[in-house]
Amino acid sequence: MAEMWVNFGPQHPFTHGLWRLKVKVDGETVTDVEPTIGYLHRGVEKIAENRTWYQFIPYNDRLCYVASIAWSEGYIGAVEKLMDIEPPERAKYLRTISFELQRIASHFVWLAAYAIDLGNFTAMLFAVREREFILDLLSRLTGHRMTYNYPRFGGVARDAPIGWEDRVVRNLNRIERKMKDFIDLMTENETFLKRVQGVGVLPRNKAKAWGVTGPVARGSGLKTDVRYNDPYLLYEEIGFEPVVMKDGDCYSRYMVRMQEIFESINISRDLAEKMPSGDIQIKAPKKPPEGEVFNRVEVPRGEASYYIVSNGGNSPYRLKIRSPAYIHIQSTKVIMPGHNVADLPAILGSLDVCLGDTDR
Amino acid sequence: MSWYDSALLNPVYSKALEILSPLITETGAKVLLALIESFIIIMFVMINVLVVVYLERKLLGRMMNRRGPVYAGPPIVWGFFQAIADFLKLLTKEVFRPARADPLTYTAGPAIVVFAGLAIGLMVPFGEGLVGLRNEASLLYIIALASLEPLGVMLCGLSSNNKYSLIGGSRAAAQMISYELPAILVLVTTALLAGSIDVLGIAKAQDIWYIILLPLGFVIYLITVLAELERTPFDIPEAESELVAGFMTEYGGMYYGMLMAAHYIGVFVTACLAVAVFLGGYGFYGMEILQASIHPALFTIVTLVVFLIKVYAVIFLLIWIRAAYFRLRIDQLLELGWKRLFPLAIVNLFWAMGILFAMG
Numbered sequence: 001m002a003e004m005w006v007n008f009g010p011q012h013p014f015t016h017g018l019w020r021l022k023v024k025v026d027g028e029t030v031t032d033v034e035p036t037i038g039y040l041h042r043g044v045e046k047i048a049e050n051r052t053w054y055q056f057i058p059y060n061d062r063l064c065y066v067a068s069i070a071w072s073e074g075y076i077g078a079v080e081k082l083m084d085i086e087p088p089e090r091a092k093y094l095r096t097i098s099f100e101l102q103r104i105a106s107h108f109v110w111l112a113a114y115a116i117d118l119g120n121f122t123a124m125l126f127a128v129r130e131r132e133f134i135l136d137l138l139s140r141l142t143g144h145r146m147t148y149n150y151p152r153f154g155g156v157a158r159d160a161p162i163g164w165e166d167r168v169v170r171n172l173n174r175i176e177r178k179m180k181d182f183i184d185l186m187t188e189n190e191t192f193l194k195r196v197q198g199v200g201v202l203p204r205n206k207a208k209a210w211g212v213t214g215p216v217a218r219g220s221g222l223k224t225d226v227r228y229n230d231p232y233l234l235y236e237e238i239g240f241e242p243v244v245m246k247d248g249d250c251y252s253r254y255m256v257r258m259q260e261i262f263e264s265i266n267i268s269r270d271l272a273e274k275m276p277s278g279d280i281q282i283k284a285p286k287k288p289p290e291g292e293v294f295n296r297v298e299v300p301r302g303e304a305s306y307y308i309v310s311n312g313g314n315s316p317y318r319l320k321i322r323s324p325a326y327i328h329i330q331s332t333k334v335i336m337p338g339h340n341v342a343d344l345p346a347i348l349g350s351l352d353v354c355l356g357d358t359d360r
Numbered sequence: 361m362s363w364y365d366s367a368l369l370n371p372v373y374s375k376a377l378e379i380l381s382p383l384i385t386e387t388g389a390k391v392l393l394a395l396i397e398s399f400i401i402i403m404f405v406m407i408n409v410l411v412v413v414y415l416e417r418k419l420l421g422r423m424m425n426r427r428g429p430v431y432a433g434p435p436i437v438w439g440f441f442q443a444i445a446d447f448l449k450l451l452t453k454e455v456f457r458p459a460r461a462d463p464l465t466y467t468a469g470p471a472i473v474v475f476a477g478l479a480i481g482l483m484v485p486f487g488e489g490l491v492g493l494r495n496e497a498s499l500l501y502i503i504a505l506a507s508l509e510p511l512g513v514m515l516c517g518l519s520s521n522n523k524y525s526l527i528g529g530s531r532a533a534a535q536m537i538s539y540e541l542p543a544i545l546v547l548v549t550t551a552l553l554a555g556s557i558d559v560l561g562i563a564k565a566q567d568i569w570y571i572i573l574l575p576l577g578f579v580i581y582l583i584t585v586l587a588e589l590e591r592t593p594f595d596i597p598e599a600e601s602e603l604v605a606g607f608m609t610e611y612g613g614m615y616y617g618m619l620m621a622a623h624y625i626g627v628f629v630t631a632c633l634a635v636a637v638f639l640g641g642y643g644f645y646g647m648e649i650l651q652a653s654i655h656p657a658l659f660t661i662v663t664l665v666v667f668l669i670k671v672y673a674v675i676f677l678l679i680w681i682r683a684a685y686f687r688l689r690i691d692q693l694l695e696l697g698w699k700r701l702f703p704l705a706i707v708n709l710f711w712a713m714g715i716l717f718a719m720g
Contacts, residue, residue: 006523014602028527028690119592119687125424191593191686341527342689345602 003031006341010039014345016113017355019329021348025341033336033344035329040359048319053079053153053287056316061147063321063357066109068147069102069138070299071357074321076151077232078295078306082288083153088279091155093271096234097168098141098150100268104175105134106300107261110352111182114254117345118195123185130178133171140164155281168272172265179261187258196250200335200347203248210331213324214302215260216351219253221246226298238267250350257352287314301325301352323357362397366489367656398482401492405481408668409624413443415672416624416679423683450617458521458610465519470611470618472512476505477625484632485560487642487664488651499557502633503544506588509626510536513597516619517607528606531690532597536588538697543584545705546577549712550637559633563641571638573715577708578638580701582677585630587693589623591678593685594693631674635667639674642667 009020018039024032044063048056060075061068073095080086087095108131115123135145141160142148150157186192202212207220217224225242227235243259245252290312296305302324309318328351335347364373373393380389414429418439421428429439457466480502482492495501510533517529551557553573554565562570571578587594598606605611608619635641642663651659688696 004523006527008602013604025527028531115686119595120685121420122424122683125426129425185684186686189684189686191688194688194692195686340689340691341602342596342687 002026008344014117014348016348016353017358019353019355019358021332021344023336023341023344028341030336030339030341030344033332035332037326037329037355037358040355042360044360045319045321048316050315052314053316056319057152058147058149061149063323063360064106064299064301064325064354065146065356066354067102067106067300069098069150070106070297071304072149072151073099073233074295074297074299074304074306076153077297078293078308079153079288080284081295082291082293082308082310083285085154085282085284087155088282089276090159090278091280092233093275094141094156094160094280095151097268097271097275098138098148098156099233100264100271101134101137101168103264103300104261104268105131105138107257107264108134110257110300110349114349114352115186117349118192120185120192123182126178126181126185130175133175137164137168137171140167152281152284154284155279159280160275165272165275169269172269172272176262176265179258182258187255193251195343195346196254196350198247198249198251199343200250200339200350201248202331202335206334207248210334211327212302212331213327214298214300215253215256216302216328216331218242218244219256219350220248224303226296226303230296232295232297234271238270240267250346253350253352287312296322299324299357301354301357302328304357321357321360323360325351325353325355325358329353329358362394362492362494364393364397366487366660368489368660371657397492401481402478404486405478405625405628406621408628408671409621410440410443411672412624412628412675414440415675416627416682417442419676419679420683423680447617447621450614453613455614456612460521461610462519462521465515466610467615469512469516469519470615470622472515473509473622474618474625476508476512477622477629480505480629480633481625483559484629485563485636485641486632486667488656488660490660490664491560494560495558496561497557498559499547499551499562502559503547506543507536507540509588509622510540512622513607516611517597520607520610522610524603524605524609525607528597528603528609532590532607534690535590535594535596535693535697538694539584539587539701542580542697542701542705543588545702545709546574546581546584547637549574549577549705549709552709553712553716559636560641563636563643566640566643569638569640574638574708574712576704576711578634580705580708581634581638583696583701585634586678586681587697589626589630589678591627592682593688595687596690596693627675627678628671631671631678632667634674635670639670 003024003026006023006025007020008023009015010018015021020036022034022036023030044059047059057072057075060072063071108127112124112127115127138148139145141164142150142158202220204221207217207222213224221244223242223244227240228242243256243263245256288310290310292309294305294307296303304324305322307320308316311317332348336344339347364370376393377389380392418428429442431439432442432445433440457463483498483501485491513532514529517525517532550562550570553570554562556562556565590597598608608616611619644666650662
């Protein structure tokens with residue numbers, strides 16, 4: 001077979017979301033790839049300039065629809081810095097717990113997609129089943145199942161219902177118990193390991209050079225995590241330590257995320273057990289003063305940052321969002337060439353891209 | 361020898377011959393009845409295919425913690441008619457052919473695959489006397505027809521004028537050809553042990569089931585069956601995460617239905633073959649005593665039921681494997697085939713020769 005270009009996407013089961021990967025194949029070997037994005041562009045950054053500060057909160061939920069609260073937190077945190085206010089203690093607890101629950105839910109979506117990328121339907125359904133227990137908690141807390149619209153400047157939208165903390169502990173205990181399913185079905189499955197070990201290696205120096213963050217960077221041995229490097233909310237009190245694996249292959253990225261699920265379970269369970277009572281909201285000003293601010297948070301996919309310029313008006317003068325998945329999609333150009341065609345889904349799945357925030 | 365020689369159908373046959381001979385001469389009546397017989401066998405196989413499809417959906421569903429089809433069908437076996445409903449839907453769809461596909465080979469592909477599967481069913485001993493076509497060399501016939509299937513799949517892949525189909529077709533060809541060799545070696549080993557190259561002869565020669573004498577051979581045969589049927593973990597030619605549907609990508613309507621039917625015919629027929637050569641065919645403990653004490657027609661039915669029970673046990677194993685494993689990569693598959701299964705099949709051959717030697 002001669003060399004030919006094969007199109008993966010935008011309509012293809014391989015792409016998680018709406019993007020396109022042009023792949024040059026020589027028989028079964030990939031010689032070059034060319035990622036193309038822009039199919040989901042909605043102009044969120046421009047929309048921000050035409051909305052008031054409060055009106056823009058729900059748009060953040062829609063940046064990455066499987067990690068809504070995490071992205072809202074980035075925007076809320078940035079504006080709070082600009083307004084120079086601090087949420088009350090209970091609100092901080094609620095925000096940290098929901099942030100970590102969101103990470104577990106997002107990692108379960110990734111796990112489901114990864115299982116089906118590698119050809120097993122069972123693990124996918126198990127992951128979706130476990131995610132349901134997180135959605136149960138979040139819907140009780142916020143009233144929604146997907147785009148929560150939960151954090152507010154200086155607090156949260158709603159207080160937790162009575163008995164919610166116990167429910168958190170109960171559901172998380174269940175999930176922790178059921179994680180054994182995935183260890184049996186994936187981590188200790190010979191056919192799974194054959195597909196991920198030594199595949200899609202992103203060396204430490206390349207990871208640093210290309211600016212990957214989150215589980216991808218931590219899988220390559222970089223100890224970067226905003227929760228650790230630049231703690232916000234309660235992470236300083238918790239004494240957070242990121243999970244780091246050295247090899248930089250798909251297996252490392254897989255293991256990093258699997259261990260992060262356990263870590264998030266522990267964090268949110270501990271916080272739920274010692275949740276203080278009190279106010280959930282302070283009175284925040286209608287609009288921040290003139291100035292500019294940079295805020296970053298660790299969303300499930302990596303480092304998300306907001307750069308906001310305010311001229312003291314009703315809406316942001318300029319708002320810039322940095323998405324981790326944008327960088328990860330680019331890094332396919334370094335990781336993928338030289339691999340087998342069948343490795344492409346394994347690699348892409350391990351990068352866990354989300355096109356909502358990539359295209360914005 | 362045909363199904364009409366069995367005690368079950370013989371009275372019907374002689375009666376029909378008696379009635380029809382004056383009308384359309386004896387030769388004409390025999391030809392007509394032969395056609396009816398092949399129709400009966402095809403219907404028998406197709407009904408079993410429906411059961412296989414139902415079992416696969418239902419059992420797979422239960423293994424994945426979901427319910428499978430539940431609506432179409434009678435009580436107790438809820439969802440049994442789902443497969444029929446699906447086939448009816450496919451039948452009513454437009455027969456579509458891509459503009460630049462090669463018309464002849466595009467149509468021939470599915471036809472060859474279905475034909476190969478059904479024609480094998482002709483020589484399988486389903487019960488006492490229930491062999492469509494008795495031949496002293498039926499194992500050769502089955503091996504020859506089994507190797508026809510890769511041809512059909514390859515034609516599908518090459519004629520569709522689609523890059524995914526092309527890659528899928530070439531993968532299928534590589535996979536099936538490299539797995540045919542160990543399969544044939546294992547079948548030949550059983551023939552050697554039985555001293556016959558007739559499937560019925562092999563089945564009858566098993567005083568001790570060959571799964572006990574040749575456990576290694578059974579495992580090898582099961583793996584090669586999975587590879588030849590393109591089932592998980594070897595569903596590489598139709599790997600949906602990278603190749604959409606592989607060689608089936610451009611097929612729709614009843615062509616697609618035929619390819620799916622061919623897959624399940626293959627599952628049923630290879631399971632039948634596995635039972636015939638490894639699990640003692642329709643034989644069971646105390647068969648002779650039962651044969652002497654009950655009516656021959658009833659005995660035929662008993663043997664048929666015993667045979668089907670064994671077949672569905674094997675099919676259960678295939679479904680279980682599908683739920684538990686991930687898809688391998690094509691190079692890993694070829695490595696497994698040539699570096700592991702092929703030498704092991706030769707070891708199995710020597711093992712069988714040792715048994716023969718020891719038995720004198």
